[in-house]
Amino acid sequence: MTVGLLFDATRCIGCGACASACKEQNKLPGPVEEETSAYTWTTVKPVGDIYSRRLCMHCLVPTCASVCPVGALHKTPEGPVVYDAEKCMGCRYCMMACPFDVPKYQWDRAVPIIGKCIMCTSRVKKGEPTACAAACPAEATIFGSRADLIREAKDRIRKNPTGYVDHIYGLTEAGGTSVLMLSNQPFEKLGLKTNLPSEPPAMRTWQVLSNIPDFVAVWGVFLYGVHWITARREVVSTHTPQQKGPNTTDDTHTGSRS
Amino acid sequence: MNTSVAQPVKRFHPGFWTTVFGLVFIPFCIVTVLRFYKGLGAVTHLSDKFPWGLWIGFDLLCGVGLAAGAFTLTAVVHLFNLKKFEPIVRPTILTGFLGYIFVITALMFDLGQPWRIWHAIVYWNPHSVMFEVAWCVMLYTTILAVEFAPVVLERFGFQTPVRIIHALITPLVIVGVLLSTLHQSSLGSLYLIVPSKLHPLWYSQLLPLFFFISAIGAGIGMVILESYLSKRAFGRQLEMDLLEPLARAMVVALGIYGLLRLQAIGRNHAFSAITDFTYEGRMFLVEFVLGVLLPVVMLSFRRLRTNPRWLVTGSFLAVLGFVVNRLNVSITGMEGAAGVRYVPSLAEIIISVGLVGFGMVAFALAVRYLKIFPEHPAVTEGGPEGS
Numbered sequence: 001m002t003v004g005l006l007f008d009a010t011r012c013i014g015c016g017a018c019a020s021a022c023k024e025q026n027k028l029p030g031p032v033e034e035e036t037s038a039y040t041w042t043t044v045k046p047v048g049d050i051y052s053r054r055l056c057m058h059c060l061v062p063t064c065a066s067v068c069p070v071g072a073l074h075k076t077p078e079g080p081v082v083y084d085a086e087k088c089m090g091c092r093y094c095m096m097a098c099p100f101d102v103p104k105y106q107w108d109r110a111v112p113i114i115g116k117c118i119m120c121t122s123r124v125k126k127g128e129p130t131a132c133a134a135a136c137p138a139e140a141t142i143f144g145s146r147a148d149l150i151r152e153a154k155d156r157i158r159k160n161p162t163g164y165v166d167h168i169y170g171l172t173e174a175g176g177t178s179v180l181m182l183s184n185q186p187f188e189k190l191g192l193k194t195n196l197p198s199e200p201p202a203m204r205t206w207q208v209l210s211n212i213p214d215f216v217a218v219w220g221v222f223l224y225g226v227h228w229i230t231a232r233r234e235v236v237s238t239h240t241p242q243q244k245g246p247n248t249t250d251d252t253h254t255g256s257r258s
Numbered sequence: 259m260n261t262s263v264a265q266p267v268k269r270f271h272p273g274f275w276t277t278v279f280g281l282v283f284i285p286f287c288i289v290t291v292l293r294f295y296k297g298l299g300a301v302t303h304l305s306d307k308f309p310w311g312l313w314i315g316f317d318l319l320c321g322v323g324l325a326a327g328a329f330t331l332t333a334v335v336h337l338f339n340l341k342k343f344e345p346i347v348r349p350t351i352l353t354g355f356l357g358y359i360f361v362i363t364a365l366m367f368d369l370g371q372p373w374r375i376w377h378a379i380v381y382w383n384p385h386s387v388m389f390e391v392a393w394c395v396m397l398y399t400t401i402l403a404v405e406f407a408p409v410v411l412e413r414f415g416f417q418t419p420v421r422i423i424h425a426l427i428t429p430l431v432i433v434g435v436l437l438s439t440l441h442q443s444s445l446g447s448l449y450l451i452v453p454s455k456l457h458p459l460w461y462s463q464l465l466p467l468f469f470f471i472s473a474i475g476a477g478i479g480m481v482i483l484e485s486y487l488s489k490r491a492f493g494r495q496l497e498m499d500l501l502e503p504l505a506r507a508m509v510v511a512l513g514i515y516g517l518l519r520l521q522a523i524g525r526n527h528a529f530s531a532i533t534d535f536t537y538e539g540r541m542f543l544v545e546f547v548l549g550v551l552l553p554v555v556m557l558s559f560r561r562l563r564t565n566p567r568w569l570v571t572g573s574f575l576a577v578l579g580f581v582v583n584r585l586n587v588s589i590t591g592m593e594g595a596a597g598v599r600y601v602p603s604l605a606e607i608i609i610s611v612g613l614v615g616f617g618m619v620a621f622a623l624a625v626r627y628l629k630i631f632p633e634h635p636a637v638t639e640g641g642p643e644g645s
Binding site for chain 1: 337
């Protein structure tokens with residue numbers, strides 16, 4: 001069973017308790033910033049008359065984990081996508097690749113690491129809700145199993161069809177995410193990407209990468225074949241009876257292979 | 259620099275490029291110190307919205323791409339057995355090797371924690387294109403070093419290792435071509451993961467193929483350009499009989515590449531970006547007209563191809579267009595989704611220019627002290643080099 005979060009923008013009162021709780025739980029320095037950063041893993045921002053919350057979406061097939069050359073990011077069986085700073089060498093491919101622009105970098109440090117929401121993985125492992133969900137006074141962010149959250153979200157839309165956009169953000173985006181969102185405004189107004197494919201982006205690279213062994217075998221044999229043919233042709237041409245005269249010996253390079 | 263005075267007396271006058279290099283060197287050192295003491299944010303214009311900049315777009319993507327002449331020519335000479343191209347293999351391998359050293363050095367600046375670069379050897383993630391890129395860089399740099407080693411070894415009279423390398427040249431070249439194919443294409447594959455971010459003028463499932471073919475085209479362009487530059491610098495003859503057929507191969511590579519690109523843009527329904535003359539459309543036109551259309555048209559004419567001036571111009575355009583293409587994929591095409599404009603900082607430019615300068619100095623020194631270029635046909639000094 002994987003867990004997740006459901007954020008309902010129509011319930012959020014914009015108090016920012018989630019962002020403060022996150023700072024405290026993860027011992028992040030500085031005040032809560034306007035935008036997410038390596039030191040602010042979640043934010044709440046007013047958008048018209050509602051509030052938009054940003055945090056890592058914890059994809060079911062995380063793009064960041066698939067692109068990390070050293071496997072510093074991975075999805076735990078419980079659901080959180082976590083980061084091992086000890087492995088990271090700072091190529092920042094995860095930042096480039098993340099369809100939700102979540103991972104952030106410590107640009108101001110000489111020994112920098114990535115910063116991103118890890119869904120309070122230590123709390124989740126103990127069966128506790130995330131710090132943000134526990135701190136929310138309006139139950140705008142709730143914690144639970146992803147299946148239960150989807151059921152709950154569908155329920156809310158069914159009971160109040162005029163009060164919601166008929167879509168659960170995160171159900172299929174980039175292959176589905178553990179964090180789900182509901183809104184009464186179009187999701188792009190909340191600053192969320194709505195042009196994401198429903199197939200995980202990682203599949204596109206895997207289509208290419210999984211073919212490498214076959215490709216190496218075929219291309220390698222082909223190249224050797226070409227060499228074999230051209231070398232053989234040279235041997236044959238030097239043994240043809242027409243070329244008897246010493247004047248045709250090539251002057252600079254004799255190759256001397258055998 | 260006091261060289262042996264065998265040649266007619268040449269007074270030392272610091273040329274334009276020597277002066278530029280001298281002027282860049284001091285700021286290069288300052289930026290290097292700042293970058294490692296203050297972090298990436300202090301010297302670059304990189305940000306959370308734009309994590310990859312000039313050092314990836316130019317240093318990594320172009321450095322590898324322009325080194326493609328090495329695998330192309332070793333394949334032509336050793337696998338396709340077109341021995342007449344042998345005289346230009348050495349400078350090409352040297353360019354390739356220096357190009358890869360350039361890339362690795364640039365990575366030392368760009369990686370957040372470059373001292374952990376060895377992690378790629380220890381912690382594996384075969385699902386990552388970056389993992390493939392890392393291994394290709396390591397292995398192909400090794401192959402290039404081995405392929406170039408005879409030039410250094412023969413200088414110091416080590417004959418046995420040279421003979422061993424010569425005996426193994428076929429498998430070496432095959433592995434080198436395999437790794438290059440993988441590496442060139444994998445740089446394109448890096449961008450397969452961002453279908454929602456990279457502009458449809460550049461995004462395509464065929465990106466790996468585009469990167470591979472365009473690298474062959476630009477790699478050949480570099481070979482021609484380099485022959486010309488070393489002709490100017492060292493008063494050598496331009497080997498027109500070799501370069502003209504190479505230019506023909508370049509036309510074919512760029513022609514195929516251009517058609518495939520247009521097809522891909524058609525499939526993405528992105529021609530409107532060009533006809534609407536948007537920012538991306540204009541940058542695409544620069545890349546495509548300069549780097550593909552003009553060189554292909556120009557060098558299709560035998561009369562122009564056999565004229566050194568046109569040949570060099572066409573090759574220069576192809577290389578320039580290649581560089582613009584890589585910058586477009588890595589910067590222009592990503593700006594829209596990022597919502598910000600990225601212009602490299604002066605410090606980023608200084609590092610890139612400085613590294614190119616180091617490469618050129620290394621090339622010049624190698625040409626001076628090693629046997630890189632074939633001897634002039636006229637200056638046959640009865641040397642011991644029989645075979």
